[in-house]
Amino acid sequence: MTFEWLNEEEIFRGRAFAVKKVKVRLPDGRETTYDYIKHSGAVTIVPVDDQNRILFVNQYRMGVKGMLMELPAGTLEEGEDPAICAAREIREETGFAAKEVTKLGEFFLAPGYSSEFMHVFLMTGLYPAPLKQDDDEFLEVEAISVEKVWEMIHSNQIHDGKTLACLLLAMKQLKNAA
Template sequence: MSAIPEPPKILQQRLFYRGRKFNFDVNRLRLPNGAEGDWECIRHPGGSLGVPFTADGQLVLVRQYRFALQGRLLEFPAGTVEAGESPLSTIQREIEEETGYRAKQWQDLGRFPIAPGYSDEYIYAFLARDLEKLERPPAQDDDEDIEVVLMSPEEFEEKARSADIIDGKSIASYFLARPFLKG
């Protein structure tokens, strides 16, 4: 079930921070139930995530350093949707940059919010199949510290159960893709 839009009445808008990837604002609002107050929100253009699946039944993940958590996470390749870019073209670019693979088949798995309590960011999830390894993958972004990891769906599920995989967007996207995973 998707959320039915019920916009609040904006009584006062304030922008506190304009960043490279997101903005942060605090607004005085009147909610649909009549409550008034100040609410903070991270404004994000959205992200795209791919669940790359090889012909021999392996998932392609990345182990990526995440400064906010001060450690490396196992996750599916993903990236911020840039201005003028579609979510599909974002993940096509990101998979090539982060994994060195190119997918010939794409399936839209839908979208979902990441943290609706304080952000308007949605993740657009895609299943990427019919992968080919690129001879010359594009360079990774300077701020990325990434290792490519292959694993079976069974290994992925075990690592998610044991908390070796804790990335919520990757776990959610895997279960959206799961009915379509065939070797």
């Protein structure tokens, strides 16, 4: 099947993404228009401390009009190496750096309308190394045992999709994975 992009028009450009209208020729020859978000990509970190606890951040999210518990994450700068971005983001969001970094995988976050591609890292051997948080971030860090995290997943207490996907990718590496 062939989908041909005929043209695209940028409707909005923000800090992390652009919104575009894209005209596409479908496999049957008809033409239609899609809304598309062009995103620079992102990282998510599964930080595990020496007590086998995962560090989460609680932060306000516009889409849910409230606080959401998530794994630390951040947007890639144009052309930035994902490992470098992850090393910066863990320090900004949790105040820790990691001695060991393992790439767990990668995935598209919402391919129905966005190009956002997520890179996932497990970070262990944590030690204090804070960086200043972004001016618009107000984060609360919470350390939760791996055992308790699996209970929270199974009782529908974690609602962030990227966090759930990243924990699944980390399952084999985490002690006491359920």
